[in-house]
Amino acid sequence: MAKIQIIAIATSLLFLLYIVRLIIKGKLREEYSIVWIVCTVVLILFSFWRDGLEIMANLLGVYEAPNLIFTGAIFAIFIYLLHLSVVVSKLQSQNKQLAQDIAMLKEKMEKKS
Amino acid sequence: MKRIAAVVPAYNEEKAIAAVVADINSAPLPAGYSITAVVVNDCSKDSTSEVISKLNCIALNLPINLGIGGAVQTGFKYAFENGFDFAIQIDGDGQHPASEIRKLVNHAIEHNYDVVIGSRFISKEGFQSSALRRFGINYFKWLNRFLVGVTITDSTSGFRLINRKVLEVVNDYYPDEYPEPEAIILYSLNHFKTGEVQVQMKERQGGVSSIGAFSSIYYMFKVSLAIFYTFIRIKFKK
Numbered sequence: 001m002a003k004i005q006i007i008a009i010a011t012s013l014l015f016l017l018y019i020v021r022l023i024i025k026g027k028l029r030e031e032y033s034i035v036w037i038v039c040t041v042v043l044i045l046f047s048f049w050r051d052g053l054e055i056m057a058n059l060l061g062v063y064e065a066p067n068l069i070f071t072g073a074i075f076a077i078f079i080y081l082l083h084l085s086v087v088v089s090k091l092q093s094q095n096k097q098l099a100q101d102i103a104m105l106k107e108k109m110e111k112k113s
Numbered sequence: 114m115k116r117i118a119a120v121v122p123a124y125n126e127e128k129a130i131a132a133v134v135a136d137i138n139s140a141p142l143p144a145g146y147s148i149t150a151v152v153v154n155d156c157s158k159d160s161t162s163e164v165i166s167k168l169n170c171i172a173l174n175l176p177i178n179l180g181i182g183g184a185v186q187t188g189f190k191y192a193f194e195n196g197f198d199f200a201i202q203i204d205g206d207g208q209h210p211a212s213e214i215r216k217l218v219n220h221a222i223e224h225n226y227d228v229v230i231g232s233r234f235i236s237k238e239g240f241q242s243s244a245l246r247r248f249g250i251n252y253f254k255w256l257n258r259f260l261v262g263v264t265i266t267d268s269t270s271g272f273r274l275i276n277r278k279v280l281e282v283v284n285d286y287y288p289d290e291y292p293e294p295e296a297i298i299l300y301s302l303n304h305f306k307t308g309e310v311q312v313q314m315k316e317r318q319g320g321v322s323s324i325g326a327f328s329s330i331y332y333m334f335k336v337s338l339a340i341f342y343t344f345i346r347i348k349f350k351k
Contacts, residue, residue, distance in 0.1 A: 096179055096289070100187045103153070103173040104194070110172075 008047040016040045032087075035080055117148045117218070117274075118197040120188030122181055123205035124155040127164050133207050134168045140211035143218055151191055152205070155184040182292035185271075186283060193280040201274045209272040213312040217274040220310040227279050227305035230265060230297075231272035231312035245329055252333065253294045260344050261301035265309060268294040272312060279305055288339055291332055295339045302347040 019036050022028035046052050057065040119137045123130050130152065137150045150170035154161050156178040165172040173187055185202055192200040201217060203209045213231060221229045234250070246269070253268040271293055275283070282303055288295040300307050 095177070096183050099175050099177050099179055100183070100190055103175045103187055104191055107171060107173050107191075 002050075005047055005050065009044060012040050012043040012047060016044075035076075035083075039076070115146045115198045116196070117142070117146060117199040117201055117214075118188065118192035118195075119148055119150045119211075119214070120185055120192065120200050120202050121150060121152045121170075121205050122155060122184035122188065122202075123152055123157065123161050123165070124178070124181075124184070125157045125159045125161060126205040127157070127159045127161045129207045130161060130164055130205055131168060133203065133205055133211075134165070134170045136207075136211040137203065137214075138169055140214045142215055143222070146218060148201075148214070149197075151188045153184045153188045155179060155181070180290055181271075182287055182289040185292065186287035189275075189280055189283045189287065193277070193284045197277070197280070199274055199276050200280055202271050204271050208314050210313065210315060213272070214274075216310050216312060217272075220308060221274055221276065224308055225306065226308040227276050228297075228300045228307040229274045230267060230270055230307065230309045231314075232265075232267035232270055232309045233312070233314050234266040235309060235311040249329065249333055253336070256337065256340060257294070257297055257301075260340065261298055263297070263301050263307055265297055265307065267309065268297050270314075272314070275300075279303075288343070291336050291339075294336050295343055298340050298343050299347070302344065 016037065019028065019033055019040065023030060023033050053065045053068065057063075057068045060068065062068045062071075121130070121133060121137070126133075134150045134152065137148060140148060142148060150168075151173065152165045152168070152170050153173045154165060154175060156175050162172070162174050171191065173191060175184065175187060179187070188202075189200055199218070199221075201214060203211065203214075209231065217229045217231055220226065250267060250269055254264065254266060257268060258264050273293075279300060282299070282305075283296075286299070288299070297307065
């Protein structure tokens with residue numbers, strides 16, 4: 001096993017541990033953790049299976065194997081960013097709803113007292 | 114007795130707001146109509162909330178800043194939940210003279226309109242706004258005519274009257290940022306009869322416009338997009 005392989009595996013495992021810790025502490029919701037866990041598993045898989053990248057690249061007709069990593073990673077990042085934008089938009093509209101309800105409830109309370 | 118809610122969005126309007134509310138409370142109205150000022154304080158940084166709590170009006174204090182659209186919608190929601198028959202939007206900076214409210218109400222009754230917009234441009238009287246703003250207004254006039262076939266000469270005017278049918282729709286959805294031109298599309302696509310009446314506006318008494326010089330381009334772009342999306346959303350729902 002090459003040195004870089006050991007480093008990659010160790011880093012990926014640490015990353016996975018950190019994600020699990022975040023979930024346990026309640027700082028990361030399970031639905032957002034799925035994508036991170038999948039990414040880490042893929043990283044670990046390719047750390048063990050060194051020829052895997054070459055084989056996948058050949059299979060997909062990519063001449064330079066590292067380009068497959070960049071293409072795949074950037075695509076995944078875009079999708080995840082889009083997902084986060086959707087989440088933020090939803091939060092914003094819920095936030096607005098809450099603020100409006102609070103304003104009306106406060107007014108009702110002050111009228112009573 | 115028909116009840117009108119005068120929705121006044123206010124952001125940092127401590128100086129102008131008292132006069133605006135007093136103006137609304139003493140506004141001449143057609144017989145059988147009453148008006149209540151509903152001031153929505155959009156989390157102002159100045160003393161607007163203390164000022165309005167002492168005025169003869171309904172004071173709604175938002176805990177966070179929502180922007181003009183969210184603030185106006187809060188007033189509409191209040192009007193809808195409390196059984197008002199009409200709501201009229203009046204800016205908190207004193208641009209919209211309350212003496213013109215009667216004109217909007219009469220116009221709605223006479224022509225059976227669901228929405229009546231107070232326009233500065235049907236005949237050119239009173240404060241006419243800057244050249245850049247007028248260019249924007251012309252652009253939206255063209256866009257409205259193109260998309261929904263209604264000609265609105267002053268689509269950025271916030272001075273508008275809506276009836277209860279419209280309140281029910283805006284209770285669910287009202288645009289957030291720069292809502293005026295987009296709301297017109299929303300109304301037309303919901304088959305509300307929209308009309309315009311000439312009103313005289315004053316130059317703002319205090320505060321700053323929600324549209325700064327730098328953000329004009331962003332404004333046009335953002336509103337065009339929003340109008341386009343609203344158009345698609347409603348067209349394809351049916």
